[in-house]
Amino acid sequence: MECKYLIIGNSAGGIAAAEAIREVDRTGELIMVSEESSRAYSRALIPYYLAGEIELGKVYYRSEDFYEENDIHAICKKAVTVDFDNKEAEMEDGQRIRYGKLLLATGSTPFIPPMEGLCYHDGEFDKDGVFTFTSLGDAIAIKRRVESGSVEKAVVLGGGRIGLMAAEALMRLGSDVTVIKRSERLLPGVFDETASRMVKRHLKESGLRMLTGHTIKAVVGKRSAECVVLDDGTEIGCDLLIIAAGVRPRVELVRGTSVKVNRGIMVDRRMRTSVEDVYACGDCAEVYDFVHDDFRLTPLWATAYAGGRVAGFNMCGVEKEYQWGTNMNSMHFFGLTVIAAGISAEEDGYEVLKEVEEEKKIYMRIVLREGRVAGMILVNKIDRAGLFMGLMRTGIDVSPFKEELLSADFGLICLPEAVRGAIMG
Amino acid sequence: MRRVCCRAEVCIGCQLCVVWCQVEHSRSRDIIKAFLYEKERPIPRVRVEERGPVSFALQCRHCEEPDCVFACISGALYKKDGVVVHDASKCVGCWSCVLACPYGAIIRDETHGKAWKCDLCAGREEPICVEKCPNEALVVEVGG
Numbered sequence: 001m002e003c004k005y006l007i008i009g010n011s012a013g014g015i016a017a018a019e020a021i022r023e024v025d026r027t028g029e030l031i032m033v034s035e036e037s038s039r040a041y042s043r044a045l046i047p048y049y050l051a052g053e054i055e056l057g058k059v060y061y062r063s064e065d066f067y068e069e070n071d072i073h074a075i076c077k078k079a080v081t082v083d084f085d086n087k088e089a090e091m092e093d094g095q096r097i098r099y100g101k102l103l104l105a106t107g108s109t110p111f112i113p114p115m116e117g118l119c120y121h122d123g124e125f126d127k128d129g130v131f132t133f134t135s136l137g138d139a140i141a142i143k144r145r146v147e148s149g150s151v152e153k154a155v156v157l158g159g160g161r162i163g164l165m166a167a168e169a170l171m172r173l174g175s176d177v178t179v180i181k182r183s184e185r186l187l188p189g190v191f192d193e194t195a196s197r198m199v200k201r202h203l204k205e206s207g208l209r210m211l212t213g214h215t216i217k218a219v220v221g222k223r224s225a226e227c228v229v230l231d232d233g234t235e236i237g238c239d240l241l242i243i244a245a246g247v248r249p250r251v252e253l254v255r256g257t258s259v260k261v262n263r264g265i266m267v268d269r270r271m272r273t274s275v276e277d278v279y280a281c282g283d284c285a286e287v288y289d290f291v292h293d294d295f296r297l298t299p300l301w302a303t304a305y306a307g308g309r310v311a312g313f314n315m316c317g318v319e320k321e322y323q324w325g326t327n328m329n330s331m332h333f334f335g336l337t338v339i340a341a342g343i344s345a346e347e348d349g350y351e352v353l354k355e356v357e358e359e360k361k362i363y364m365r366i367v368l369r370e371g372r373v374a375g376m377i378l379v380n381k382i383d384r385a386g387l388f389m390g391l392m393r394t395g396i397d398v399s400p401f402k403e404e405l406l407s408a409d410f411g412l413i414c415l416p417e418a419v420r421g422a423i424m425g
Numbered sequence: 426m427r428r429v430c431c432r433a434e435v436c437i438g439c440q441l442c443v444v445w446c447q448v449e450h451s452r453s454r455d456i457i458k459a460f461l462y463e464k465e466r467p468i469p470r471v472r473v474e475e476r477g478p479v480s481f482a483l484q485c486r487h488c489e490e491p492d493c494v495f496a497c498i499s500g501a502l503y504k505k506d507g508v509v510v511h512d513a514s515k516c517v518g519c520w521s522c523v524l525a526c527p528y529g530a531i532i533r534d535e536t537h538g539k540a541w542k543c544d545l546c547a548g549r550e551e552p553i554c555v556e557k558c559p560n561e562a563l564v565v566e567v568g569g
Contacts, residue, residue: 016495042498042499042500044498044499044519045498045499045517048517053517054517058499058514058515060500061499061500062500301496301498301521302495302496302498302521302525305495305496306495309495324492324495328524328525329524330496330519330520330521330523330524332519332520337520339520339523339524341524382520382523382524382533383523383529383533384529385520385523385524386492386522386523386524386525386526386527386528386529386530386531387527387528387529389524389525389527390527390528393527394527409474409476411472411474411476411483411529412474412483412528412529413474413475413476413479413480413481414476423527423528424486424528
């Protein structure tokens, strides 16, 4: 088989690239390879599905006829090797696909911390009742188990976004949930102490049990996980264990090849890897971060999409630079909305504007660096988040009007006319 | 690309665009019924910013490269024929678009957990805010 464009991966980055390619080149042969499913779904939606907020059909990211409409040949196979010299990828069944341009959008795999009594190999645990929570398959399997009535007590390892969303979904399904998390601080690196304290209190009031400062030492049970043992010897019985301890870039296709890898696949601002005609985006890549002005892992749906789009354009000869992303999250925990972006947790060396109403769980924290917005945390009052994000992106000096940023009616109208004109076009 | 633009120099901040936007997106599309009898009043898709003598209405800019579409985790937001479309049935209220939109043009409906934005009054020849703006501050701009 041969094609002009080969995309390995069928999630945010892959789809974005395919859409960009089709905006420029309607007819060049385009193949998308994915081991998982032939129809793209949104990983970010799996907690909503597990919680019963949306039905399965709504998990899909694009319409059923997306591939046909865009003349995309979708192949549901696992790519096992790529011969970068001969520009050829090999599938698990031996099928070979020659490409002109290749996009690696292989995503990430869940990180499983070592625990006694638990083995993880090829995406499978050696005990029943233990799951990761990054794929639709995971969500379906967990839901099936919960709905079969065999889950009274659940333990979630990891108190990050994914862990907390899994915990909330399980509680909604009627399980008794305990979250085990290593750090005392919630979302360290993203939340400061105030945000962490506020959200923790909200989680507690919502009935979530969270044990901070702990790890799981061992998982006990013959065939199924029946109990976890913490580092201090505490035993917690469970019928279900979810491991949500973060993700790692999926880079096995390029290990030992000429494609340079640091923590993720290294790309430039045009999403090109160190090998000609090979691009990468999304969770598997280290992409540009405009706040830090460096390249780093940013495993988020939005940055994967934006990066994939830039990759797609460059793959068909339209030069674009990626300058879109930084760590940016819109989250909600038991109804509490929280937004964080950029440099949000740091204090030293930055000017920090704050408004805190601890009781009402209202918090606005804007971090300025040399007079420019470098990051933010917003709890409950999130409506102006986009404007702040816009100020971050444009890098406008906000010092002349910084007092306005936290005012209740802050809007584009508060900006000097010239700045406003530049933003509004 | 099509979008509604506001000529700030003639906007009088009367908020009629807000009122008519609600009417147009109400069940009855009748101003009296919508404001008096309908159980739920729709969320307006336009905001008026006002400070001292200056005011302007602001709605979705239907961006060339829409940040909200990039950020949308559910596929509810997408671009079609130059218009940024929002399929509310797919929206899960994650507010990723609220974080992404540099204009603050996406409005949260917290009751239903849905985002709303200007749809250019799909089905109408001219958006209602443009038609009803008493000082002709709102105009449709066609470009790119």
